[in-house]
Amino acid sequence: DAGITQSPRHKVTETGTPVTLRCHQTENHRYMYWYRQDPGHGLRLIHYSYGVKDTDKGEVSDGYSVSRSKTEDFLLTLESATSSQTSVYFCAITQGEWYGYTFGSGTRLTVV
């Protein structure tokens, strides 16, 4: 969607390797989120950020870390990828709680 981009769009990686996904926004929104989407589970929150260097864990944060050194970028790192982390990852941004989210197009990650 306009104003938010995710990279890469697709990635295949081997078990045990580190992987970094990038979310970039041009909207200057304060809040950024990483979700993973798996069949039957909807979207589950991994980590989120409410400002530069301010981050917090979501419900499925184990095995993931994040960094936000500037407003426009929110990085998600899989420290040592496992097959259970094969998923579609979505980044989302918002100005505030009542606005709703704008989502990126997603990153399809396959861990083999």
Place this chain on the structure above:
Amino acid sequence: AQSVTQLGSHVSVSEGALVLLRCNYSSSVPPYLFWYVQYPNQGLQLLLKYTTGATLVKGINGFEAEFKKSETSFHLTKPSAHMSDAAEYFCAVSDQNTGGFKTIFGAGTRLFVKA
């Protein structure tokens, strides 16, 4: 903590028929509620939201939803289904935390529209 339950992982309707997708939430405070739609191989798109005020909210593509506090429900409806409505729909509720907030999503309902 907030939670969202969507009744029915799959719903099938005929073209021109009423669409009803059910959503119930749990919340200890007045919630902000949302419906999102996801088309194949795309991200989610905001369909409509309830924040305050009128309990019947209208969204894009002819959809609407009614907030019923007594029933803790926020069901999504459309009077007449179109083939282009076939997608997955997610109900969501906002959950406040110290320093920020997050949105909790239901598991999703896939809508099939038959010709």
